[in-house]
Amino acid sequence: MAGWRYRVILFVLVPAILAAAVFLGYTTWLTASRFTRLGEQTIAENTLLLVREKVDTIERYIIRQDNAAFGLVDLDSMLDPEDLAGATLLQDRWLPVASELTPTMRTLVVLDATGEEVAGADRGGDRAQGEFVKVLTERLLPEMDLTRLHPGRLKHLHHTVAGRSYLLSYERRSHQGRRYYVIARHDTGAIVREELSRLFATEEGKRQYNIVDQDNRRVHGPSLANAGDYLVGLRFPTTLYNWRLQIAPKQAPRLEEQGRNRRRTETALLAVALVVILLGVGFLLYAANKERRLAELKGDFIANVSHELKTPLSVVRMFGELLLTERVKTPEKRKQYLEIILRESERLSSLIxxxxxxxxxxxxxxxxxxxxxxxxxxxxxxxxxxxxxxxxxxxxxxxxxxxxxxxxxxxxxxxxxxxxxxxxxxxxxxxxxxxxxxxxxxxxxxxxxxxxxxxxxxxxxxxxxxxxxxxxxxxxxxxxxxxxxxxxxxxxxxxxxxxxxxxxxxxxxxxxxxxxxxxxxxxxxxxxxxxxxxx
Structure with missing residues (x-):
């Protein structure tokens, strides 16, 4: 019976306990991980909404300036040979209101189909305008693919030349059957320094942000390498499309460290629980084995005691019968038999x-x-x-x-x-x-x-x-x-x-x-x- 119980414990109960313990530990760990991921996902979703909002705001900010500046460009007046002021129309119309209507726009030019400048204005003066037109015609126009541009459609080019970032807004127009191109240059530095700072003023102390390029090099802002899984980034879709805005909670490094500590703690607790379970199972096996051995020893004890009781009783009975039937011939033998009976009785008494x-x-x-x-x-x-x-x-x-x-x-x-x-x-x-x-x-x-x-x-x-x-x-x-x-x-x-x-x-x-x-x-x-x- 004891052996049967031991086999039940060893082959049924112990595997069941181990399976239940592993399942419980895994379920606990999985539930805790899900709650952790749910919290992280909530933070990430909120941060992504903020990133998308800021990116859309900057996109609209740039496009609103483009529409305002391009609305001042009148090709009919600018290209009228009888209008002597046509060549300076951009300077007269745009420059006085540029700082208010287009604060990040630095240059506005009009090119004909051959790439020659028809008119232009630059907030930095003629020299700055000439330098930009040279870079435009030599390095930037080949990247713009003007031949496929539809009339009236606003496009943007984000490109780097000699380590300097250029953001161009341009559209195609027609005048008397000829094609012309209105091109505006934005100051990307002013966008990230002024507009982003203004946009994140309400997030002061709550969020950290930076701008990185397509090679993940920082363009503006601090490093967010410690933010870990809490860092969310979004590329600008149409304007600064080579850049990505990244945002992380101010406490992201601390949250990331807490997450790592929590994972380590959960793993350690799971390991401790597994060790405790294994120790418990080991103790159960030890106790079951000890009980089995004790049962065997008790069986041996009963057999030994039975034998120990039977032997002196048999001797006492045998010599008692000899004395009772008076088959002892000499007094010396009678005394010897009585001594044997006495010794076996004492032995029996000691055992009892x-x-x-x-x-x-x-x-x-x-x-x-x-x-x-x-x-x-x-x-x-x-x-x-x-x-x-x-x-x-x-x-x-x-x-x-x-x-x-x-x-x-x-x-x-x-x-x-x-x-x-x-x-x-x-x-x-x-x-x-x-x-x-x-x-x-x-x-x-x-x-x-x-x-x-x-x-x-x-x-x-x-x-x-x-x-x-x-x-x-x-x-x-x-x-x-x-x-x-x-x-x-x-x-x-x-x-x-x-x-x-x-x-x-x-x-x-x-x-x-x-x-x-x-x-x-x-x-x-x-x-x-x-x-x-x-x-």
Missing amino acids: ENVLDFSALERGKQTYAFARGDLEGVVARAIETFRYRVEHEGVEVDLEVLGEIPPVEMDEQAIVLVLNNLLDNAVKYGGRTPVTVTLEQVRDFVQVRVRDRGPGIPPHARRRVFERFYRSDRDREVRGSGIGLSLVLHIAQAHGGRAWVTDAAEGPGAVVAITLPALPPSRSAAPGPEAEPRA
Whole structure:
């Protein structure tokens, strides 16, 4: 039954727990990640709306200037040969209102189909106008593809020449069957310095922005590399189309760092949870395996106890029947049979006492009557009684007292039970070699050491000899129940001492020992107290 339960735990419960834990951890992580992404997405969407609004505002701002300036260009008056003021019409009409109507426009020119300048005006003067017309005709006109331009349609060219950014607005017009082109140049620096600063004045302290070109080089504004996933950019669609406006929340670096910390924390928590689950599963397997082993040991214990009870009972019954049927011929044989019956009865009584004490210990109902007593006398009497039990086996049991032994507080019956178990083990596993019991005071404790001259205890078994029901492979060849040393350990600890096992210092054999606290001199001299029950 225990093995069946262990297999259910191992092959059904443990995989189910692991699967549930992994699913729960993954679901938790996925939910947290979704909420995080939802928050980041909300911030990104709001920022994108702001970027689109600013880009559209700048686009409309530039186009509004284009429409205002181009509305002042009258080809009929400008190209009328009888109108002497036609050549200076742009200067007369546009320059007086340029700073108000077209604040970022610097040059306005009209070219014919061959690319020759028909009229023009520049807010920087004739020299600036001449320099621009030269760059226009040599470098910019080939990029404008004027032959495909439809009449009245406003177009823009955003181009860089010699490291300088040019933004041109142009449209095609016709006059008396001929094609002419009205071209305006905007100051891109003024757009980003003045208009963007004005647009983001209401976002002061909330947003950061910059302008980058198509190679991601900064044109204007600070670096936003620390903004991470919170950086949103949008290219200008028709005017400054080689540039991209980028915006990030002012706290974007902090939000990005918090996001990284949150992800690290979530990963760490998930790892810790997984470790805890694995430890829990490991502990469950350990507990299940221990329960299985304990069940097996209990089964062995029942079998051993049954055998231990059956053997002396069979001997007592056999010799009792011989005596009852009066088939014993001599008084010497009769005495020998009676001694055998007595020894087996004592052995049976000892086993039953062990089982009863162990049962009380298991139920937590074991109590001890502590009183000040003479440990040396108790040990001597226990050895004398034990000698009578094993004298037929020819085993020598000696008592060695080193120095003066102080009184101790003890339960005399419990100590006798300890001695009986230790001596019984020494005789069984020592191979009927001489057994020595040593009494000695070591600092504040009295040691009781029982040594045999047998093969000793294997190193791997020393840590487990005090476990209940434990019997090594070698022990299975010797009669025993597996609870004797467990009782020894519990009684020693109940007396405030301890128990241990080691190899003999000289020669073969093993030493099993216990310690009991020695009474202080003042208490040793005091009259003996009444027995005091204690659990």
